[in-house]
Each structure stands twice: as C-alpha cells, then as structure tokens.
Amino acid sequence: MDFSITEEQRVFMKQVVRFAEKEIAPRSEEFDLRAEFDVASFRKLGDYGILGLHFPEELGGSGADILTTVMAGYALGKAGVDGGLLLSYGAHTFLCADTIYVHGTTRQKQKYLPKLASGELIGCMGLTEPSAGSDVASLKTKAEKKGNHYILNGSKTFITNSSVADVALIYAKTDKDKGRDGISCFIVEKGTPGFSAGKPFNKLGMRTSYTGELFFDDCVIPAENLVGREGAGFSMALQTVEWDRSALLAPLVGFMEFAIKKSVQYAKQRKQFGRPIAEFQAIKHKLAEMKIFKEAAENVVFRTAWCKDQGKSVNFMEAAVAKLFVGDWSLSPTNDAVMLHGGYGYCHEYQMERIFRDVRVAPIGGGTSDIQKHVISRML
Amino acid sequence: MNYAITEAQQALRQEMENALGASPAPGLSISSREKLLPSLKALAETSYAKTIVKEKYDRISVMLAQKSMAVKSPSLALGLMAGMTIPSRLLAAYASEELKKKYLSPLLEGCASAAVAVSEAGMNIENGSLTTSATVAGEDAWTLQGTKNYVWNAPLADFFLVAAETEQGPAWFLLERDTAGLEIGSADETLGFQGCAMGSLTINNCQVDNDLVIGPCSNRNSLTALRKWQNEALISIALGLIERCYITALSYAKQHKSGGRPIISYQEIGFKLAEIMTLDQTAQLLAMKASWAQETNSRDTDALLGCAKVFCCEAAEKTASECLQIMGGAGYVKDNLVAESFQDAKYLTIAGVSSEISRMMIADAVLEMY
Numbered sequence: 178m179d180f181s182i183t184e185e186q187r188v189f190m191k192q193v194v195r196f197a198e199k200e201i202a203p204r205s206e207e208f209d210l211r212a213e214f215d216v217a218s219f220r221k222l223g224d225y226g227i228l229g230l231h232f233p234e235e236l237g238g239s240g241a242d243i244l245t246t247v248m249a250g251y252a253l254g255k256a257g258v259d260g261g262l263l264l265s266y267g268a269h270t271f272l273c274a275d276t277i278y279v280h281g282t283t284r285q286k287q288k289y290l291p292k293l294a295s296g297e298l299i300g301c302m303g304l305t306e307p308s309a310g311s312d313v314a315s316l317k318t319k320a321e322k323k324g325n326h327y328i329l330n331g332s333k334t335f336i337t338n339s340s341v342a343d344v345a346l347i348y349a350k351t352d353k354d355k356g357r358d359g360i361s362c363f364i365v366e367k368g369t370p371g372f373s374a375g376k377p378f379n380k381l382g383m384r385t386s387y388t389g390e391l392f393f394d395d396c397v398i399p400a401e402n403l404v405g406r407e408g409a410g411f412s413m414a415l416q417t418v419e420w421d422r423s424a425l426l427a428p429l430v431g432f433m434e435f436a437i438k439k440s441v442q443y444a445k446q447r448k449q450f451g452r453p454i455a456e457f458q459a460i461k462h463k464l465a466e467m468k469i470f471k472e473a474a475e476n477v478v479f480r481t482a483w484c485k486d487q488g489k490s491v492n493f494m495e496a497a498v499a500k501l502f503v504g505d506w507s508l509s510p511t512n513d514a515v516m517l518h519g520g521y522g523y524c525h526e527y528q529m530e531r532i533f534r535d536v537r538v539a540p541i542g543g544g545t546s547d548i549q550k551h552v553i554s555r556m557l
Numbered sequence: 558m559n560y561a562i563t564e565a566q567q568a569l570r571q572e573m574e575n576a577l578g579a580s581p582a583p584g585l586s587i588s589s590r591e592k593l594l595p596s597l598k599a600l601a602e603t604s605y606a607k608t609i610v611k612e613k614y615d616r617i618s619v620m621l622a623q624k625s626m627a628v629k630s631p632s633l634a635l636g637l638m639a640g641m642t643i644p645s646r647l648l649a650a651y652a653s654e655e656l657k658k659k660y661l662s663p664l665l666e667g668c669a670s671a672a673v674a675v676s677e678a679g680m681n682i683e684n685g686s687l688t689t690s691a692t693v694a695g696e697d698a699w700t701l702q703g704t705k706n707y708v709w710n711a712p713l714a715d716f717f718l719v720a721a722e723t724e725q726g727p728a729w730f731l732l733e734r735d736t737a738g739l740e741i742g743s744a745d746e747t748l749g750f751q752g753c754a755m756g757s758l759t760i761n762n763c764q765v766d767n768d769l770v771i772g773p774c775s776n777r778n779s780l781t782a783l784r785k786w787q788n789e790a791l792i793s794i795a796l797g798l799i800e801r802c803y804i805t806a807l808s809y810a811k812q813h814k815s816g817g818r819p820i821i822s823y824q825e826i827g828f829k830l831a832e833i834m835t836l837d838q839t840a841q842l843l844a845m846k847a848s849w850a851q852e853t854n855s856r857d858t859d860a861l862l863g864c865a866k867v868f869c870c871e872a873a874e875k876t877a878s879e880c881l882q883i884m885g886g887a888g889y890v891k892d893n894l895v896a897e898s899f900q901d902a903k904y905l906t907i908a909g910v911s912s913e914i915s916r917m918m919i920a921d922a923v924l925e926m927y
Contacts (some may be wrong), residue, residue, distance in 0.1 A: 178566060178617050179559040180846045181853075244558060441927040461920030465867070468923050472864045476842035480560045498835045505832075553834055554827030557807055 180476075186245055190252040196225055197256035205259035205385070209531050212377075212384040214341055216299075218262055219269075223296020227253070228270050232278055236286055237294030247427045247482035251475070254431020257439075257528065260535030261385030263428040264542075268337035268386075269293065271420035273300030273346045276362065279490075280405040280413055285364065289344055301342035303333035303391050304414055310335075311548045313348075313414055314357040318393060320349040325400045327351075327363060329371070329393040339389035340374040343367045347391070348410045360410035364402040371396030382534030415491060421543030422496035423481035426503045429539055430478055432532050433471040433507070436514040439528060440464060443518055454517075463513035470510040477502050494556055501549035504540030511536045560842070566615060569622040572603040578629055581801040583894035585630035586752040588744060590713050593636065593670060600637055601667025609642055610649035610665065616848035620793050627797020631901045632752025634797060638790040639709035639753070640670035644718055646786050647673060651729065651771045651779050660716060660731065672714035673783065674705040674758055691721040691730060694764060699723075701730055701763040711756035712744040718771075719760065720780065727780060728772030730765045738763040749901035785851070787909040788866045792844045795873035795905050799837050802898045806830065806880035809887065826883055833876050840869040860922035863915045870905035871912060877902040 201218045208215040222228050231246040232238025241249075253263055274293040277285055292298040309316035318331025329349055336345075345365045352359030365372050375390035405413055441464065444455035454460045477499040484492040515522035515529045522529040540546040576599040587593040600606065605622055608614045623642075627634035641664055648661040663669040677688055689703025701721055711717070717732045717739075732739055742757040772779065807830055810821035820826045847865035850858045877899040881888040888895040906912045 178562055178845050178849065180849045182558060437923060438927045441924055445924070455924055458917060461924075462916050464923045465863075465916035465919040468860065468919050469864045469868050472846070472861060473839050473843045473868055476846055477839050479558065480842060483558055483560045497831075498838050501831070501835045502839050547828070550828035550831040551824075553831035554821065554824075557821065557827070557830055557834065 182248075186248055189245060190248050190255075193225075193227070193249050193252035194256045197253050197258050201253075201262070202257040202259075205257065205262070205531070206526065206528070208385045209259050209261065210525065212379070214265065214385055214387050215262055216341070218258075219265060219299070220296040222262075222266055223294065228266065228296050229274070229290070229294025230270075232274070232290055232294055236278070237291035243424075243485045244479060244482045247424050247479060250424055250427030251431040251434075251478075254428035255434045256431070257435045258428070259385050259531060260428065260432070260538075261383040264383045264386040264425070264538075265299075265338050265341075267420070267425040267428075268302060269300045269342075271424050272302035272337075272417050273342075273344060275420060276302070276346055276413060276417050277364070277404060279416070280362070280409075282401075284401070285404065289364070293344065298343040299338055299341050300344045300346065301336055301338035301391075302417065303336050303339075303345055303347045304417075305333060305335045307332065307334050311544055313360070313411060316348065316350060316360065318347070318349040319353060320351050320361060320363060322351065322400065326397050327400060327403070329363065329365065329396040329398065331393050333391040335378075335388055336391050337386055337388055339391055340377055340387050342374075345372070345391060346404065347393070348414055349393075351407050355408065357411040358408050360414070361407045362404040362410040362413050363398060364404060365393075365396065365398055369396055369398060382531070382537050384534070415493075418543055419481075419485075419491060419493070419496045422500035422549075423478060423485065425543060426474075426478045426499055426539070427482075429503055429507055429536055430471060430474045432536060433467055433474070433510060433514075436511065436529060436532055437464065437467050437471065440467065440514055440517045443521070443527075460517055463510075463517045466513050467510040470506055474499075474503050474506065493552060497549040497552045500543060501546055501553065504546045504549070507536050507539050562617075562621065566618045566621060569603070569605060569608065569618040570625045573600075573605060573622040573625050576600065576603050577626060577633070579625065581628055581805065581894055582630050582633075583897050584752070584892050585633055587633055587636045588713075588752055588754040593640065593713055594667075596633060596637060597641060597670060598667040600641065601665060606641070606645070606665040606667075610645055610661070613852060616789075616851050617845050620789065620796075620844060620848045623790065623793035624796040624800070627794040628801050629797075630752060631794050631798050631801075631898065632750050634794050635750050635790075636710060636753030638794075639672065640714065641665075641667075642790065643783070643786050644671035644673050647718055647729065647771075647779065647783060650782060653768070653771075655768065656731065656771070663715075669715040670710055670713055671716050671718060672708050672710040673718045673720075674708045674711065675720045675780070675783065676705060676707045677703070678706045687720055687722040687727060689719065689721040689760060691723045691728060691765070697767045699730065699765045699767070699770060701732075701760045701765055703760050705758040705760070707745070707755055708758060709753065709755050711741060711758055712754040717758065719758070723773040725773040727774060727777060728770055729779065731769040731771070732760075732763060732765060736763050736765075747904075749897075749904050751897075751900075784910055785862060788862055789848060789851075791905050791909045792847070792862075792865050792869045795869040795902075796841055796844055798873045798898050798902055798905070799833075799840060799869075799876045802877050802880040802895050803830075803833050803837055805894050806833070806883040806888075809884050813887075820883075829879055829883060833879055836872045836876060840865075840872045844869050856926075857922070860919050863910070863919040863922070866910060867906075867912050867915045867919070870902075873905050874902040 229238035351361040377387035694700040738761040740759040744754040
C-alpha cells in the first residue's frame with residue numbers, strides 16, 4: 178500500500194479547484210434557485226477538458242488514468258460547484274460516453290466521443306423504468322429488429338440529463354423471454370421520430386440537473402446504433418453502474434471538504450457569548466465529524482478508481498462498499514454542517530442548505546443503500 | 558497510489574502469524590509472568606522487534622503485524638505492545654546508549670517486559686500536568702513521589718518508565734521492580750482485556766540515579782510521541798478486533814439455520830454483515846493511510862491519526878455489538894470470542910487519546926487549515 182499521489186495529480190487538482198472556484202461555482206446559487214441546467218458551465222467543463230478526461234486524445238480526451246479522473250470530480254466538489262451540474266457531468270461522461278468508449282464500434286466512437294468530450298453534445302443513459310429499478314432484468318422497453326432497423330417502444334424514468342441530452346444510451350429488451358440476457362443497448366439521437374422527453378421532475382436536491390422521463394413510441398433507429406452485441410446489455414449496465422459507485426461519488430467527498438472550509442470560516446467569525454463559536458466544543462465536535470467522514474470516504478472512493486486502473490473492469494465489492502459508505506455515512510456530517518451554521522445553515526446563500534439537499538441523493542441514486550447491502554451480503 | 562498490500566508488507570504479518578498463531582483464540586491470557594514470557598520470546602524471534610525501534614520503517618507492515626496479533630487475541634496484542642513495543646520505542650527514541658544496552662536489549666530479546674507509567678487517577682495528559690513529582694536529591698539523584706494508575710503490564714513488568722514532573726518539565730525515570738519505596742499493586746479487575754494485567758504503582762520517596770533519567774524535556778515531545786504510539790497500537794487492536802468478530806459472526810450466520818435456511822439469507826442479518834464489512838474495509842484503509850502518513854511531512858498527519866483513532870475504535874465497538882447481536886445467545890455466553898471482544902472494545906475509545914479529546918484535536922487541526 179502506498180497513499181502518495183503524484184506531483185502531477187496534486188497540481189492538477191489544485192488547478193481544477195482554482196478554475197471551478199472562479200468560473201463555475203459562483204453561478205451555482207442562481208441556477209440552483211431556478212432549478213435550471215447551466216449549459217454554459219457544462220460547456221466550460223468541456224473546454225477545460227474535464228468531460229473527456231480519461232478518453233484518448235484522438236477521441237477528444239486527455240488520456241488521463243481513472244484515479245486522476247475521479248480526482249477531478251473531487252476537486253470540483255471541493256470548489257463548491259453544485260451537485261446538480263456534477264451529476265449531469267457524471268451521467269454524461271461515465272454513464273453515456275464511457276459505455277460508447279468501452280463497447281462501441283470505431284464508427285460510433287469517432288462519431289460521438291469527440292463531441293461528447295467537448296460538451297458540444299450532451300449525453301444521458303436510460304436504464305431505469307417506472308417498474309424496473311435495481312431489478313434490471315424486469316425492464317419492459319423493447320427493441321424489435323426489422324431489417325436494418327430496431328423499433329423501440331416503452332419508457333424510461335429518473336433519467337439524468339433527460340431533456341437536454343443529444344445522445345441517449347438506451348437499454349431495451351431484444352428478447353423478452355430471456356430476462357437479463359435479453360437486454361441490449363442502443364444509441365438514440367435527439368430528434369429521432371418517436372423519441373421524446375418529459376418535463377423534468379421537481380427534486381429535493383441536485384436541482385440544476387434535469388431528471389425525467391423518456392418515451393419511445395415506435396421509435397425507429399438504424400441497426401448500427403446497437404452498442405456491443407445483442408443480449409450483452411446487462412453486463413454493460415453493471416459496468417456502467419460501477420461508475421455511479423466511484424466517479425460519481427467523488428464530488429460528494431469534495432463537498433465535505435468545501436463544507437469544512439465554509440464551516441471553519443463561519444465558526445471563526447461568528448461570535449456568541451463573547452467568543453467565536455469555534456471555541457465551543459459542540460462546534461468543534463461537528464467539525465471533527467465532518468473531517469473524519471471526509472478522510473474515511475476519500476479512501477474508499479479512490480480505491481474503486483484505482484481498481485479500475487488496474488484493469489479490473491468490474492469491482493462489485495469495492496464499488497458497493499464505497500457507495501454504501503458514502504451514501505449512509507455522509508448524511509450525518511452534512512447535517513452537522515447545516516447545524517453549525519444555525520439559522521444561516523437553513524438559508525440558501527450560505528450554501529450548506531444546498532449541499533444538504535444535494536447529498537441526500539447519495540444513498541438513493543445508482544442503487545440504494547439497501548441494494549448495496551444486498552450486493553455485498555450475497556458476496557460474503 | 559497503490560491500494561494493494563505488497564508482498565513486503567505481507568511478510569511481517571506472515572512472520573507474526575507463524576510465531577504467535579493466526580486463528581482467533583478466545584480467553585487467551587498472558588496475565589502471569591509464566592504465560593507472558595513465551596509470547597515475548599516468540600515475538601522477539603520475528604523481525605518485528607528490530608523494525609519498531611528503527612527511526613524510519615514501513616508503518617503499514619507494522620500496523621498489519623499488530624493487527625494479526627489482535628485477531629488472535631486483543632489481550633495478547635495489548636499485553637505485548639504495553640510490555641514490549643511501547644517501552645522499546647520510548648527507550649530507542651530518547652534513552653542514552655548505556656540505558657539502551659542495559660534495558661532495551663532484553664526487551665527486544667524477549668527476556669524482560671516493561672511498563673510505561675503515565676496515567677494518574679486525576680489527570681489526563683492533554684489538559685493537566687502530572688502530580689507525580691521528581692525533586693533533585695543531591696548531585697546525582699532524584700526523589701520521586703506519586704501514584705500511577707491504570708498502567709498496563711504493571712503487575713508483571715521487570716522495570717518501569719515513569720513520567721514525573723520536574724521543575725524543568727516532564728522527565729522519564731527508569732525504576733526497577735525492586736526499587737526501594739516502589740509498591741506494585743495487584744492486578745486490577747477490568748471489564749475487558751482480562752487476558753493481560755493492569756495495575757497501579759505507589760511511589761514513596763523512591764531514589765533514582767541520574768543515569769536512569771531520560772530528560773527532563775523542556776517541551777512535551779516524548780509525551781506526544783508516546784500518545785501517538787499508543788494510538789497506533791490501539792488502532793491496530795481495533796482492526797484485529799473487528800476482523801475476529803466479523804469472521805466469527807459471518808461463519809455463524811452461514812451455519813446457523815432458522816426456518817430451514819441459514820440466517821445470513823435473511824436481510825436483517827445479511828445486511829448487518831454487509832454494513833460491518835463496509836466499516837471494516839473503511840476502517841482498514843483509513844488506518845493504513847494514517848500510519849503511512851506518519852512517515853510523511855504532510856501538515857495533516859496528526860489530524861489523520863486522530864481520525865483513524867476515533868473511527869477505527871468506534872467501528873470496533875459497533876462491530877463487536879452487532880456481531881454479538883447476530884450470534885444471539887451463542888454470542889452472549891461466557892468465554893465466547895465475540896462476548897470477550899465486546900467487553901474489550903469499550904476500552905479502545907477510552908484509552909490513548911479518548912474519542913472526545915481526539916475530536917477536539919482534530920477540530921483544532923481543521924481550524925488551523927482554513
């Protein structure tokens with residue numbers, strides 16, 4: 178074991194923090210209040226190279242390893258960028274673009290990846306359905322092959338980037354009798370007749386990221402839009418959700434560092450009973466709780482990324498541990514950050530309120546904590 | 558970064574397991590000299606002893622090796638670390654060459670054990686000064702007066718490293734067991750760690766020659782270093798305790814049947830084990846990172862060790878409790894490994910730097926960062 182990070186990684190994280198503090202984070206408050214996707218910031222992430230960091234240069238990326246890629250997410254969170262934008266980035270880069278990168282044909286990669294990496298195109302991934310969440314095998318959206326086409330019928334829900342996505346990666350049954358082995362994955366472009374998106378849901382947190390439904394009504398797509406082979410969708414989806422359980426968690430760890438910084442600054446200047454509240458043990462206790470969580474969580478998240486870098490494409494146990502830990506253990510220190518700020522913590526402009534709402538999705542999205550426990554307990 | 562345990566890091570643990578045995582042993586006791594000495598001897602034959610007194614060494618190897626002692630028995634680990642590891646480190650870091658030759662060598666060879674006597678009933682190291690005092694008695698000697706409590710290995714130690722306050726600050730005085738005026742109390746009855754011996758010392762006008770004194774130190778460096786060594790020891794015991802409870806409860810949950818199927822197949826049990834496993838892995842990584850950081854110059858080093866102390870020791874307490882719950886009546890009966898660990902675990906959050914003081918120290922570090 179060796180926990181040292183390279184000088185390059187250290188400098189890179191610092192640069193990302195500086196860039197995001199200056200260019201992106203100042204817009205978070207306004208967009209969160211309006212519950213609006215900040216497309217300009219999203220494109221800036223693309224310009225900065227973050228959206229395609231781990232793709233090779235010829236496909237518009239920077240060829241970074243996965244650990245460094247995950248560190249970027251951490252740095253964005255640390256800079257105070259809102260969770261919604263980072264969720265959009267996560268779904269776009271890891272759930273959509275990465276699947277095309279890993280499983281797509283050369284033509285598919287060349288067609289989509291450079292534009293996804295730059296942010297010119299926005300991606301989403303559609304797996305969940307109204308009656309099929311973690312029970313993926315039960316999904317009902319079907320894709321029937323007719324000649325050189327597939328015809329898609331069905332609907333998806335809880336899809337991040339639903340209404341803004343130009344490229345949707347859709348999982349559908351090509352053989353309804355085969356359960357999980359009957360699932361295949363397709364690229365569906367915005368504007369394809371029969372493909373539409375519903376109005377975004379009104380969510381508790383992650384409000385700058387659109388989440389909603391996708392509808393397929395005799396939606397005809399070319400057969401060449403199949404990603405991977407027919408019936409291989411389930412294992413692709415599993416690989417994809419692992420990103421949910423590593424890269425998408427990194428910003429949440431970064432938020433805690435951001436919350437610590439804000440809380441320290443507040444506790445030092447806020448005076449009660451003639452002294453800064455930073456001198457009260459009850460306040461210090463909360464700061465310690467936040468720090469302990471952040472240190473513990475960072476390791477489990479980075480470890481999952483490191484495992485991926487070792488060439489293991491699936492790391493169920495490591496990913497589930499990271500997801501369960503961040504999901505369940507993040508809520509209490511986030512609550513501490515709000516409480517430390519008292520009434521101000523409950524108000525929008527002090528940002529703890531937003532982080533509190535954003536973090537609440539951690540034990541829900543990408544497989545609930547119960548699902549992680551299910552995954553882990555079956556492997557014991 | 559590398560999250561895999563390297564072969565070199567594995568090696569010391571392997572040596573330790575070969576020397577002391579690997580599988581968890583409930584009820585193991587080293588609370589008498591006859592029982593303690595063979596374990597000390599076995600430990601001395603590994604490269605552990607040589608490693609821990611080096612100025613620089615791979616902390617992760619040592620953490621893993623100490624953890625393996627605690628998997629076998631937390632009492633064994635605490636007894637050996639209190640009787641050998643910690644006094645050895647103190648001597649190696651601060652004592653004169655003559656003292657090292659006379660007292661450190663037998664410790665490293667497994668022929669003697671020692672005890673580090675700091676705690677007093679009415680003080681704690683962070684907030685108070687010691688009431689045990691040392692006053693100059695002539696040109697070459699000191700007179701010591703005071704009482705030390707909760708000293709691990711005191712009932713068995715061949716010599717003691719006693720912390721006492723001088724006019725110039727705290728110093729360490731080496732007292733042999735038969736020093737005139739030194740009374741060693743009988744072993745305390747404790748809730749946990751019943752396999753090793755804790756006791757008190759009454760120091761009545763003990764005369765100590767100058768050449769048996771380490772210090773006085775104008776700063777509290779050696780006390781701070783001691784607290785770190787204690788914390789590292791307790792963290793490794795916490796990791797071992799978590800593992801022995803977890804593997805015991807897991808195997809029980811796979812074998813024990815209810816309603817015709819193993820209880821692990823029920824979500825109430827399986828999910829509990831999943832949570833314990835998550836705590837276990839998270840605690841391990843945090844502990845390894847904190848011990849790794851001790852060899853770096855990062856400004857976060859102390860806070861990180863504090864985080865690991867609080868997290869791992871509280872995780873051990875929770876794990877022991879949940880594993881006992883999983884085992885039901887089978888875990889509650891006397892002489893059971895999980896019941897024993899449940900009793901041991903409480904001590905981990907109290908000892909070294911307590912969870913409360915650790916949290917305040919972590920917060921102080923955090924407040925300095927921004």
